[in-house]
Every structure is written in structure tokens, then in C-alpha cells.
Amino acid sequence: MNENVIQCINLSKDYGSGPVLEQLNLTIGSGRIIGLLGPNGTGKTTLIKILAGLLQPTSGQVLVDGHVPGPESKAVVSYLPDKMYFADWMKAKDLLDLFEDFYADFDRAKAEQMCASLGIVPTQRMKTMSKGTKEKMQLVLVMSRKAKLYLLDEPIAGVDPAARDFIMNTILTNYSQDGTVLISTHLIGDIERVLDEVLFLKDTKVVLHDTVDNIREQQGKSVDALFREMFRMNPIEGGNQDAQ
Amino acid sequence: MLSKLLKYDLSSMLKSFLLIWGAALVLAFVNHFTLGGLHFESSSFMVSSLLKVVPFLMFLAIMVSMAVLTLIFVIQRFYNGLLKDEGYLMFTLPVKPWQLITSKGISAVLVNIISGIIAIVAIMILFPWKDVGEFIREFWNGLFLNAPIPVWQIVVLILEFLFMVLVNVAKSIYQIYAAIALGHQFKKHRVGMAFVMYLLISLALSTIASSILQLIFSSGSITLDTLLDTFSRWNWSFFGSVSFGLWILILIAGVQLVAFHIIAERLLSKRLNLE
Known part of the structure; x- marks a missing residue:
């Protein structure tokens, strides 16, 4: 087994309108929960998609469990995208079959149990499910795998606080203990308690990669407070000067 | 892995096309009786020629719609299935891109072949069965017996x-x-x-x-x-x-x-x- 689950060497990505990631060097070991933090548009999703093999780096190299993204790495990566990836014709059962067919680490019984607790009937068509139920179905599929790397792209964005708790609990109670979980989010307060490490992305670069304990010890503040400090934006002023 | 991919692409194909193929056959069958041989003996020349033209137009409509739907299927299964949201699922499966393409290709070829066969069967159903039988007999004899x-x-x-x-x-x-x-x-x-x-x-x-x-x-x-x-x-x-x-x-x-x-x-x- 490779000790480094993720290795990025001089990784850059440019969509054509300026770099999104620039000369990124990064090493992440196994068995940790890492927060990939940064404001919107700082390359969090881009990094995750490169790791998942959906985007090609413009330059540099990425290794996932020692492999360039491809069938070998995909077999050990469980990826939760920030959008729905179901075909309309599929039923919940079709998806369970698909995951069972392709991923050796998929625990069907566990997935069925989670579906049942969420009230998802296997014969239900994806088309007829609500957006929230679809999101939960996707989470069930991803977390029913005993993966080496979980890539979770904004799993708690756009849901109410109760659903956030459900999602975080599902992740924490189901991820494989030897696996690494990379969660991208800008809602730090909600996940800070579970993180081992954080990665701050700012202006196409990693500006901080440290353990949560170190941050608290050395900076004397929470990750959330540090994040707000680092990414503080001044409110746009103006328009009222005349009145003063 | 290719066979597993095929299983999904083929079931997606069947779900989209069983209805269309069934409808084409049923439509041909219904038209055979309403517009086909039964009324060909009509006394009015106008009516009888019209009744000969209409089934042909119907058949043409079946052929065209089947061809268009098959084309849409080929494009949509590849584009939506691999390069839109569904691609997030397909391209994170532990398979090689050539397997994804080949699986789409095989199911698309099958759709085309089956649609072609259904179209031919639909023509045979649509036209007077006596004539079709005669045509097949002559074709067969010409091909094998008198060749x-x-x-x-x-x-x-x-x-x-x-x-x-x-x-x-x-x-x-x-x-x-x-x-x-x-x-x-x-x-x-x-x-x-x-x-x-x-x-x-x-x-x-x-x-x-x-x-x-x-x-x-x-x-x-x-x-x-x-x-x-x-x-x-x-x-x-x-x-x-x-x-x-x-x-x-x-x-x-x-x-x-x-x-x-x-x-x-x-x-x-x-x-x-x-x-």
C-alpha cells in the first residue's frame, strides 16, 4: 500500500482564462480527514476533479495511491461530485447494481440498509425523487464503499442545518478508517470538529496545510476564525459619503 | 468490464426503444387494416389511389421518425452519457475510456440494426400481405432457385x-x-x-x-x-x-x-x- 494517498507535483490547471491552480505541491497521507477550504472560485472543485480523473492538469503530475488517475486509482477513490450524475431511466436498484458490479469495495448490504433508513425504495426511479433524496442517495453510494480516498465536493452546501448534521454523521460513521477523506467546503464551522488537517486554497495556491491541533495551538484560534481572518473581504463602501 | 458496461448501455437502450419499436409495429398493423388491402377495391379511382398513397406516406413517416430517433439516441447516449453530468459517474468507474466508447458504440450499432429490421418488418405488415408474400417468394426463387x-x-x-x-x-x-x-x-x-x-x-x-x-x-x-x-x-x-x-x-x-x-x-x- 502506498503511504501517500495524494501527491501533487507542480500541478497547474488553466481553463484558458488564467490559472486556477498554479505549481501546487502537496502530499497527503492515509487515515485522515482533511478540509479543503477556500472561498468560492479558488480551485477546490478543480483539484478534486483532477484527483478523480475528470479533468486533465495543464502541467505537473498527480498521483493517487501511487497511480496517475486511471482505472487503478478510480478503483480506490470514492467521489461525491457537486452535481447529480444519475441517468433519468435509472432506479435506485440500478445504481446499487452498478456500484456492486464495478467497485470491489462496495458494501451492498450496507447501502441497502442506509437506503431503507432513508425511506428509499429500490424500485423507485431517480426521476421521481426529490433533490434532497437524490443527494442522499448519492451520499449512500459513495459512503458504502471501503475506499482509500473519499473525495467529497461540497457535501453540505445548500442544505439546511439538520440535513448538514445528517450528512456529516453519515460520512463519519461510514468512512473506512484507513481511508483518507478530503472534504471541500466553505462552511468551516460545521465541519471543523471532525477535521484532522486543513488545506487553505487562495489565489491558485495552497496557502496553509497544517493539522487542526497545530493551528489551534500556534495561532490560538479556531480554524473558522483563522479562515475568516485570512479571507476577510472589505465591504464595498461608497454612495453614502455625501450624507455624512 | 466491457460486458458490465454493455449491460447498462443495453438496458438504457431497451428502455428508450422498446416503446418506439412496439409502436412502429402496432401502427403498421393498424394501418394495414384501416388503409391497406381491405379498401383497395374502392370504386372511386381518386379514393383508391389516395388510399394507396396514404399507407406509403405512413410507412415513410415511420421510417423517418425511427431514423431520427435512432440518430438522436446515438448522439444523446454518447454526449449526455459521457460528456455531461452522467459522465461524472461513467468516468469515475474503474474502466478505460476505450471500454466506455466501445460499449456506447456496440449498443448504438445494435439500435440501428434492430431499428432497420423493425422498419422492414413494418413495411411488410403495412402492405397487403398477399403482395408481400408474393414478393418474398419471387425474391427467394430469383435468388436461390434460378440463380x-x-x-x-x-x-x-x-x-x-x-x-x-x-x-x-x-x-x-x-x-x-x-x-x-x-x-x-x-x-x-x-x-x-x-x-x-x-x-x-x-x-x-x-x-x-x-x-x-x-x-x-x-x-x-x-x-x-x-x-x-x-x-x-x-x-x-x-x-x-x-x-x-x-x-x-x-x-x-x-x-x-x-x-x-x-x-x-x-x-x-x-x-x-x-x-
Whole structure:
């Protein structure tokens, strides 16, 4: 087994309108929960998609469990995208079959149990499910795998606080203990308690990669407070000067 | 892994097409009775000719809609299935891009073949069954009983012809795949660019074909006459020359098929960008 689950060497990505990631060097070991933090548009999703093999780096190299993204790495990566990836014709059962067919680490019984607790009937068509139920179905599929790397792209964005708790609990109670979980989010307060490490992305670069304990010890503040400090934006002023 | 992918692509295909195929057959069946042979003996010439035209138009409508739906299916299963949201699922499966493309290709070829067969069956149902039976009987007799060449040669030629059709169908589908993969390389207007790429590929192919022909005949040493003369000196049988012609067509389509597959596979392997 490779000790480094993720290795990025001089990784850059440019969509054509300026770099999104620039000369990124990064090493992440196994068995940790890492927060990939940064404001919107700082390359969090881009990094995750490169790791998942959906985007090609413009330059540099990425290794996932020692492999360039491809069938070998995909077999050990469980990826939760920030959008729905179901075909309309599929039923919940079709998806369970698909995951069972392709991923050796998929625990069907566990997935069925989670579906049942969420009230998802296997014969239900994806088309007829609500957006929230679809999101939960996707989470069930991803977390029913005993993966080496979980890539979770904004799993708690756009849901109410109760659903956030459900999602975080599902992740924490189901991820494989030897696996690494990379969660991208800008809602730090909600996940800070579970993180081992954080990665701050700012202006196409990693500006901080440290353990949560170190941050608290050395900076004397929470990750959330540090994040707000680092990414503080001044409110746009103006328009009222005349009145003063 | 390819067989597992096929399982999903084929079930998606069946879900979309069973209804269409069923409807085409049922429609043909219904039209056979309402517009077909039953009323052909009408006293009015106008009515009777109209009643002969209408079923033909109906049949044409069935054929056209089936062809259009098949084309939409080929494009949509590849584009939506791999390069839109569903691609997030397919491209994170532990399979190679050539397997994803081949699985889509095989199911698309199957849809085309089955649609073709259904169309032929629909024609037979639509027209007066007595005439269809007569036609089949005559066709069969002409082909096998009164043929000037041995039956086994006819069977071989039919198989070669069907293989030629198959390779050409696959080639046409893969030309669409290559165009979509090329269109995917653009930042914007990817669908429009795929269409442009399709036209450019077609243009390039016809240019290549005409340049090759020009090259052969422009030298002056080869003319249509010398070519025919050469063939006649080879003293080939009917079977040999038709078979030779079919294999040339198979080779031409086969080379294009392989080239389109390589274009689509390389682009989706090395330059995939699901944004």
C-alpha cells in the first residue's frame, strides 16, 4: 500500500482564462480527514476533479495511491461530485447494481440498509425523487464503499442545518478508517470538529496545510476564525459619503 | 468490464426503444387494416389511389421518425452519457475510456440494426400481405432457385454484404463520436463545434477520396478502360468480382472506423475536461 494517498507535483490547471491552480505541491497521507477550504472560485472543485480523473492538469503530475488517475486509482477513490450524475431511466436498484458490479469495495448490504433508513425504495426511479433524496442517495453510494480516498465536493452546501448534521454523521460513521477523506467546503464551522488537517486554497495556491491541533495551538484560534481572518473581504463602501 | 458496461448501455437502450419499436409495429398493423388491402377495391379511382398513397406516406413517416430517433439516441447516449453530468459517474468507474466508447458504440450499432429490421418488418405488415408474400417468394426463387451461381456463393455474398453494411453503420456512428470528442476540445459552443467537426470530417473524407481517384487516373497510364481490361484479363467469376468489391468497401469503411475510434479514444483519455 502506498503511504501517500495524494501527491501533487507542480500541478497547474488553466481553463484558458488564467490559472486556477498554479505549481501546487502537496502530499497527503492515509487515515485522515482533511478540509479543503477556500472561498468560492479558488480551485477546490478543480483539484478534486483532477484527483478523480475528470479533468486533465495543464502541467505537473498527480498521483493517487501511487497511480496517475486511471482505472487503478478510480478503483480506490470514492467521489461525491457537486452535481447529480444519475441517468433519468435509472432506479435506485440500478445504481446499487452498478456500484456492486464495478467497485470491489462496495458494501451492498450496507447501502441497502442506509437506503431503507432513508425511506428509499429500490424500485423507485431517480426521476421521481426529490433533490434532497437524490443527494442522499448519492451520499449512500459513495459512503458504502471501503475506499482509500473519499473525495467529497461540497457535501453540505445548500442544505439546511439538520440535513448538514445528517450528512456529516453519515460520512463519519461510514468512512473506512484507513481511508483518507478530503472534504471541500466553505462552511468551516460545521465541519471543523471532525477535521484532522486543513488545506487553505487562495489565489491558485495552497496557502496553509497544517493539522487542526497545530493551528489551534500556534495561532490560538479556531480554524473558522483563522479562515475568516485570512479571507476577510472589505465591504464595498461608497454612495453614502455625501450624507455624512 | 466491457460486458458490465454493455449491460447498462443495453438496458438504457431497451428502455428508450422498446416503446418506439412496439409502436412502429402496432401502427403498421393498424394501418394495414384501416388503409391497406381491405379498401383497395374502392370504386372511386381518386379514393383508391389516395388510399394507396396514404399507407406509403405512413410507412415513410415511420421510417423517418425511427431514423431520427435512432440518430438522436446515438448522439444523446454518447454526449449526455459521457460528456455531461452522467459522465461524472461513467468516468469515475474503474474502466478505460476505450471500454466506455466501445460499449456506447456496440449498443448504438445494435439500435440501428434492430431499428432497420423493425422498419422492414413494418413495411411488410403495412402492405397487403398477399403482395408481400408474393414478393418474398419471387425474391427467394430469383435468388436461390434460378440463380446462375451455386447457392453457397450467394450465401457468402449475402453475408459479406451484411458485414459491409454493419461496418458502414459502425463507421457512421463513430464519425459522430469523433466529431463530439473534437467539439469537446473547445471551451464554448461544444455542441455547435461538434456539428462543425462532423461536416469538416465529411469534407476531408470526400476530398481524400477524390484526390486518390484523381491521382490514380491523372497519371494517364490508368484509365477506366485499362482498368476494366485488367479485370477482364484476371478472368474473375461473378462471385469473385462482387466479393472483391464488397471487401474493398469493407476495407474503406473499416479504416475510417478504426481512425474515428482512435480519435475519440485519445481525446477522451488525454484531453477529457468535464467542466
